[in-house]
Amino acid sequence: MNQRYLPLAATIAIFLIAYAVCIAQYPNMLSTRVMGNLLTDNAFLGIAAVGMTFVILSGGIDLSIGAVIAFTGVFLAVLLQSTAIHPLAAFVLALVITTAFGALMGAIIHHLEMPPFIVTLAGMFLARGMAFVLTIDSIPIRHPFYATLKSLYYTLPGGGRITLIGGLMLLVFAAGILVAHRTRFGANVYALGGGAATAQLMGVPTGRTTILIYALSGFLAGLSGIVFSLYTSAGYSLATVGVELDAIAAVVIGGTLLTGGSGFVAGTLVGILIQGLIQTYITFDGSLSSWWTKILIGALLFAFILLQKGLIQFTGRRRRHA
Template sequence: MHPLFAIAIALLVGVAFGTLMGIIIAFFEIQAFIVTLAGMFLFRGLAYLINLDAVPISHPFITGLSDVYLPLPGRGGLTFIAMAMLVLLVIGILIARRTRFGMSVYALGGDSHSAALLGVPVKKTIIKIYALSGFYSAMSGVIFAIYTGSAYPLAAVGVELDAIAAVVIGGTLLTGGVGYVFGTFLGGMIQGIIQTLITFDGSLNSWWTKLAVGGLLLFFILLQKGIVMWVKKRSAA
């Protein structure tokens, strides 16, 4: 099977499964975290059923993508992985800030009942949110497979916690309604910088990365809570 065909199947499955999660969340009004957690376990179990071993990808098309390199001024440059990430980042920013769907998402995060009174199609928007999330999740899997040149069902286990940390560190409120796609990108970059510094230091155990990110995450959660309480106090005054 040509990799392009396999990639198309992966993206379609991601969108379809994300849409299914959105339908369950929207119509049955079940906590999104519980539904998506169950979905993650389901898909991870399916991956284990398919194969428990790492499967190398040696197709010339994948090798060609891995070799793509765009030189930049100086000694740096962009690989295909980096370029794909930047394109997806820009698309995410445009969707969040320049489309009606994006504004509806912010409205739902602020107050779903108020959003419904303002005419926002709540259920339809929720389904679209998880369909888009499914697309980005599937695309992440595709890019990771290109990066590693293999498919391994145990790859990226636990990365969902790093993703949550990146979102919070990037300035997204856990209560909803406030957040920035570019901020999440910066949150991920901060984690990467911490990991790189600890790795290059050489004298610290790699688990210090988790400790540093955990401490940073706790700090930002407390900071968010303090800001919210301060805003409410000022509003009441």
């Protein structure tokens, strides 16, 4: 087997084994209800993680997405509370703002040759601060259109529901997979992650690609913010603190190299599902502290970093002996 698929295979194997263990203990976890909830509860994280996958594949990082999600939620809540604007128009406006915000960060990273870590860290503070400027309260959203959207779902056999936001996450993943593997932009993202200088020598438009990557991440963070506001029916500037780190964890557990250039968008979906599964297990158990989620995810991350390190060394050795 092509060893590029090894981390992805490992992730899928871990998910299946973990699910099997869960079912062995709590047979009820096999129901489509649990699966449906898994998608719904993690929809906003999954959508943001698709953007993060592109950023990490290109060798970068985006620390701003948690703050952008919160900003989007607050922005929508304030806008819907104080104006008569239709939610769909508000959604478009929010997406335009967050996409432009991401593109701006990408432009700074490329043109000023700044490390993405610093630029997006600044973006994180900026977005969080803007949310606070709008309001410091948690504002409920009571628009009837929200109720309509929340009532849309597809019922699976067994009573499970694919909600609008859960389905949207699956769609975003499908689109992400297509873009990453079947477009020239996707190839350029991988090329950038393999080495920016070499990619440039080979004719990759590095500037345009970098800006597009962060714009995409900003767009998906905005979309994630919309989904989060649908999920919670509120906007709160202190919400989704640290979501960017959960997204990074999902990407890495999904088998993408943190140094860039190798990985799969599909792996991130499995990474999200593993995180969700751990949480669901703890809910089912009832006696475990929710901090066990963090501990298990931490252990998994370590395991994956070791796996990747081992793979890189293995590849290096083979190459020297070839």
